Amino acid sequence: MGKDPLRDKQGLTEEEFLQKYDISIYERPSVTVDMLIFTVVDEEKENYRKLPEKSLKLLLVKRGVHPYIGQWALPGGFVTNDESLDEAALRELKTETNIDDVYMEQLYTWGDVKRDPRTRVISCSYMALIDSRALEVKAGDDAVDARWFDARYSVLEEKKTILEKGFSFERVIKITLSNDQAKLEATIKIIEKYSGKAVTVERDVMVSNGVSFDHAKMIQYAIERLRNKIEYTDIAFNLMPELFTLSELQQVYEVTLGRELLSSAFRRKIKDMVIETNQFTKDAGHRPAKLFRFNPNWRYL
Structure with a gap:
């Protein structure tokens, strides 16, 4: 035999309580x-x-x-x-x-x-x-x-x-x-x-x-x-395109943090977060730069 349902001080089961519940008791923001x-x-x-x-x-x-x-x-x-x-x-x-x-x-x-x-x-x-x-x-x-x-x-x-x-x-x-x-x-x-x-x-x-x-x-x-x-965290990569240079990534970190970063220290910090590709930028006016992509598995390295 199953147990009798618990009752409150008014003798109501939870089902009976909910049927009688008045939602106007409390103001609802x-x-x-x-x-x-x-x-x-x-x-x-x-x-x-x-x-x-x-x-x-x-x-x-x-x-x-x-x-x-x-x-x-x-x-x-x-x-x-x-x-x-x-x-x-x-x-x-x-x-x-x-x-x-x-x-x-x-x-x-x-x-x-x-x-x-x-x-x-x-x-x-x-x-x-x-x-x-x-x-x-x-x-x-x-x-x-x-x-x-x-x-x-x-x-x-x-x-x-x-x-x-x-x-x-x-x-x-x-x-x-x-x-x-x-x-x-x-x-x-x-x-x-x-x-x-x-x-x-x-x-x-x-x-x-x-x-x-x-x-x-x-x-x-x-x-x-x-x-x-x-x-x-790797939250900054949500602001990046699929392919990017490390200089572009550093700029995103700097503008978000509101301060400049030392390039060598920054690259050590993010080295496991990125994967090097065999592609380069094709911008006119300066040397081609290696393109990288985000490494979603960096946490497990």
Whole structure:
């Protein structure tokens, strides 16, 4: 004989409880996904004998509806009841960029009570890295424009303060987003408090010119996460074409990290991550360079 089902204090089985459950007991916030889509592109060459400079770009859309009409935002949208967060992110990525076979990862969930003036909205941010040469950007339903912005990240201030039971580390970060149509700026203060093994982090947007909602926080966090991950993973290769030179790969690392790297040390670092081919570049103006491709099995070497 089977066991009797467990009953709660009201004498209900789980099946009976679910049949009687009132979903209006708790208010239900809306949920969105916001996409941080990065690429690295070549700037126009001033000297054909030199490799073109590269820049880190972020895709933004210009809002065509309230709130923040006319301002720039991360592409994204609301999650429907019949899809998971990842499914919603993939759908939005396809809608905003017209591609779906790219590297994507969930970054962080943003839940400040008043982050959206419409209603209580919780947002899950995702980061996608793409080779923009295989991309046709188009604006989504509530956007009037979609453009790539040069993304620059600079530290304005750093300060460490000793507390009674630990210390705090405060940083002020400036994010500049620009193209030939617009220049957007935001300043974010980050306060990390350390007390024993406990760490709390607070982010506050001090200035935001042209960036809607709290998306400046998301952008700062994503660039920081990207810089950290590029140091110890193969994430950078998602920004590369199938074939590339080692100089081009180093430029992608440098523009993402925001600093120059010593060539010899860089090549030692990535030697297992690449496979040498028998092909060479055919660019006019300088000597042919050996082409390489990503080695997906480098972790097992």
